[in-house]
Amino acid sequence: MSSVPLSAYLTLAIILFCIGLYGALTKKNTVIVLIAIELMLNAVNINLVAFSKYGMMPSIDGQIFALFAIAVAAAEAAVGLAILIAIYRNRKSVNVDDYNSLKN
Amino acid sequence: MSGEFFIFIVLSLIAIGGGIMMINLTKVVHMVVALVFTFISIAGIYVMLSAEFIAVVQILIYSGAITIMMLFGIMLTRHNDQSETSGGGLRKFLIFLAILGFGLVFYLGIYQLELGEPSTSLHENNTEQIGIALYSKYIIPFELTSVILLVALIGAIVLAKRDDEEGEERE
Numbered sequence: 001m002s003s004v005p006l007s008a009y010l011t012l013a014i015i016l017f018c019i020g021l022y023g024a025l026t027k028k029n030t031v032i033v034l035i036a037i038e039l040m041l042n043a044v045n046i047n048l049v050a051f052s053k054y055g056m057m058p059s060i061d062g063q064i065f066a067l068f069a070i071a072v073a074a075a076e077a078a079v080g081l082a083i084l085i086a087i088y089r090n091r092k093s094v095n096v097d098d099y100n101s102l103k104n
Numbered sequence: 105m106s107g108e109f110f111i112f113i114v115l116s117l118i119a120i121g122g123g124i125m126m127i128n129l130t131k132v133v134h135m136v137v138a139l140v141f142t143f144i145s146i147a148g149i150y151v152m153l154s155a156e157f158i159a160v161v162q163i164l165i166y167s168g169a170i171t172i173m174m175l176f177g178i179m180l181t182r183h184n185d186q187s188e189t190s191g192g193g194l195r196k197f198l199i200f201l202a203i204l205g206f207g208l209v210f211y212l213g214i215y216q217l218e219l220g221e222p223s224t225s226l227h228e229n230n231t232e233q234i235g236i237a238l239y240s241k242y243i244i245p246f247e248l249t250s251v252i253l254l255v256a257l258i259g260a261i262v263l264a265k266r267d268d269e270e271g272e273e274r275e
Contacts, residue, residue, distance in 0.1 A: 003106040010214040012116045018207040019123035025199050029132050031177045042146055049155045058223030060233045063155050064242055071249050075256035077170050081177045082260035094181045
C-alpha cells in the first residue's frame with residue numbers, strides 16, 4: 001500500500017493544467033502561449049501515468065498512451081513554431097493580438 | 105510523514121513554483137527557463153509512479169528538445185524581452201475567476217477518488233514491458249506515429265521556408 005494517494009497526483013495535475021490554461025489565455029507572446037499548451041499536455045500525461053498505476057485495472061497501457069501523447073505534442077510544437085516563424089515574417093510581430101487576419 | 109510523501113511534496117512544490125514563476129516573470133527567456141524546473145520535477149513524479157522510461161523520455165523531449173526549440177523561436181523572432189499580458193485587469197481577473205471555478209469543480213470530483221489497489225509489477229523491467237506492448241498490442245498506432253512525425257517534419261520545413269519569388273524580390 002502506497003502512502004501517496006491517487007487524488008494527490010490528480011490534484012497536482014489539475015493545478016498544473018490550470019496554470020497552463022491561465023498562461024495560454026492571458027499571455028501576449030505567441031511562444032509563451034505555445035509552451036503553456038505544452039504544460040497543459042504535461043498535466044494530462046501525469047493523469048495517464050497515475051491511472052496506469054492506481055487505476056481500476058492497473059497495466060502498462062497508460063504509459064504507452066503517455067508516450068504517444070508526448071510524440072504528438074512534439075510534432076505539434078514543431079509545426080506551431082514553423083507557423084509562428086511564417087507569420088512573423090509577414091506581420092513582424094509575435095503578439096497574439098496582432099494576428100487578426102481572419103477577422104472581417 | 106513518510107519519505108515517499110515528503111518527496112512527492114517537494115517535487116510538487118517545485119513543479120507548481122515553476123509554473124507560477126512562468127506566469128509572473130516579465131522576460132520571455134526567463135519564463136521558458138522557469139518551465140524547465142516544472143518539466144524536470146514532473147519527470148521525478150513519473151519515477152514515483154514507477155514509469156522510469158517515461159521519465160527519461162520526459163527529460164529528453166521536454167527539458168531538452170522542446171525547451172531549446174522554444175528558445176530558438178524566441179531568438180529568431182523579435183524579442184523585446186517584455187511580455188506584458190494582454191487585455192486589461194478586468195479581463196485577466198475574469199479569466200482567473202473562470203479558471204478557479206473550473207479547477208474547484210474538478211477538485212470536488214477527484215479529491216476522494218480511490219480506485220482499487222496500486223499495481224506492483226510496473227517497475228519490474230519497465231522498458232521491456234513497454235517495448236513488448238508497443239510491438240504487439242499497439243503496433244499500428246506505433247507505425248502511425250512515424251507517419252505523424254514525418255508529416256510534421258515536412259510540414260514544418262515547408263511552412264518555415266521562405267517563398268522563392270517573394271524572397272528574391274525582397275532581397
